[in-house]
Amino acid sequence: MPENAEWEKGQLGLLRIDLAKALKGFSSDAPTIDIYELSGSRLPRDDFPVPEMLLLMLRNFLGWRWYGPGEKVRWTVYGTFSGEPIAIELGKFGLTLLSSPALNKSQKRIEGQLKSAVKIVEKFIKPVLEQQIFSGNVGLGNHLTEFVSRYEFFRSQADKAFRRAKRKVKEKPTAGNEHPEGIISVLMLGYNRSMKAQQEGFYHSVAMVDAYFSALEHRLNLLRAFTGVPLPEDGFKAFMSKTWNEKLDELLGANPSPKARKTLQGMRDIKERIRNPFAHGGYENDKGALHVHIPSIGTIPGNITKFGKSARFSLIPIGANDHELNCTVFDEVDKLLSMGHLAGAYRLMEAGIDPSFDQESLQSYKEAISGGEEALERFIDHWSHLWELHTNMDY
Template sequence: MDKKFATQQKYFDLFTKDFLPNPTPKYHEVELKRGIKTVYIKDFPIESIKLKRSPYIVFIIFAKLLNFKFLGRWEKTLWEIPVLYKGIPFMLSHRKFGFQFTSFQKGANLTKLAKEAIKNIDNAIPFAEQLFQEEIKQKVIDGRISLSNEYRPIKERYDFFRRKAAAIYKKMNFPTPTGDALRDYEMLIMQNLLTPPEASFYTVAMLDAFFSLLEHSLVLIIPFLNHGFPENNNLEQFIGMNWKGKYQYVFSKSDPKTVAHQLNALIDIKEEYRNPISHGHFHKNGNSFNVHMENLGAIPMSLSKNRGNLSYGFKLPGDKEFKQICNVLDCFDDFIAKNKETKYGIQYIKTGFIVAFDKSSHEKYMDAMSSEKAFGNFLDYTSYQIESSANMDW
């Protein structure tokens, strides 16, 4: 046995030694018998915060590592595990409102004993996490995982900053001057004096949110792709790829010209506006240098690789540029929503439902994507299941 593993096992055994399985359990007694003493975790001291946050580890400790018997789902309950702590029967349960530790007896020392038991469970948690780590790793390798869907909050952040920026640009939307005034107007544009700084702040925040949303969607949409998972089903490696790599994999079976057009438009926006502000106001590859020119001094100049022409300085987006940026982002949203490879996946993602990456879930998604009607029914049924699960209505 590995020395580190042996040490973890030693301390785990120490903190769980006073727990035994209850050979004569009284399942559900908290609901069926009046007058029993119930001790809830909310009444315990702050060191039990781990259990408040994640009751699942209690199930791992007793049902997986200690192999105690348990009862599965019933009304408002996910699981129950009957135990003896120092000979006194207790019930561990994960119910609708969280973890509960229930006793079936009365007595002055009952609460004190319950707190002691909870403290020992709490102390066993870090060692249990280490002991169970290898099984968790194997489940990840096997693809038996799901990811939380944060599409809605990220989209709300994007929409918020876009509305804020649009409101400022709308206020400064006045006619371009003509004649002699045009020269002064163009000079003000060059010096970034016409665009209020708040407009730039909101625009960059909007772009940050958009590209976060893009990467999030490109990962969550994987189980909905007809061409399947990345090589070796290595989701962790896929998540680590840059956004362009994810984009190219997701749309690898779509029309190459359209895919390239959308990608290049997004790259232009990212390199022109988001990257320099997000990376210390510097363009990549020396494109923020001040070039020393005889008789002129140091002038800000950059060479755009995509367009092959020179541009002067770093210009904050004005009203015209903001509209162009929004048009590019809207075109991409329209593209991913209508593309045959991604349209159903993005519909699912927009609901906020958790996304599963195991093989059986992938097959279930594929079956549901046979038609708009079938997928709509699938979304309705999934919503019903989620609501029932949240309420523990089995």
């Protein structure tokens, strides 16, 4: 047996010794069980957030009998506690402990021991998981709809607020009113309402900008997988460590068109003028938030005349025109990421597929895209079928 295999066998033996101590009273020697004679109770999600850890521990490491999948059940493992039969199953409606009625008073103890044992397994497999992540043998949850919906919500709210700011207040006619106080009152009312609406638009627009950059970061990570381009040995870690700017360059190519360059520069300007200052406590990278006092003169902003382009230059940092221009840039970026050589990858992402970065998965995305529209739709339909199958546990 190779040296490495001997070491792994020894580590597994030590793990089983530790688990035997933590799971005192548990045994894999399960008798033939009629599962319907056992009483069931839900295991707390907070205590067992990753049910698969129980399957790994009890089936793979401790050799418990198991069954699965079944009707609305993904898996079940069987054993005993204090000589009485127990089973743990993951079903559509949660993780369930099935046990003999004789163990009703022991349930808290059973849960506590299982929870402690899972922590031992977690420590044992963590180096393996880290290595898999480093190698890119990982998947990403596709939450694009959530990120985009948040962006669209704040964009819509900002649009509404800025439209309200433009509305004029109509003066209600008053018989015999010859005094100018009424006109002044109406003007002030209109001004106050407009300022309030502009302020609301500003708040929502800042939130929109932040939401868009979050959605962009998520989108770029998903798109990188769906391009199907193979990754070098440490390529996944290297890509995830890049800035969104660097990720955009990798996805769009080294020589984008003049129009694309202009759009990307617009993104960088929004990042510097709005996103960074409001996301990082008001600090601007060009020192615009810093003010130097000059005796007998006053204060000078750290970015000097560039302060004219700062969000703080205006009473309302983001007005209707700024908001509209930002939206235009974002729309143009969306087009860049959904056209040309990225069209197929964007379609896979938009379909809600959870991508994986292992070489086999990357190759499958590449083949689906290169096969044309029909092949792409077949791939999406197949993935959707499997997703529904496992989500609903319709085995």
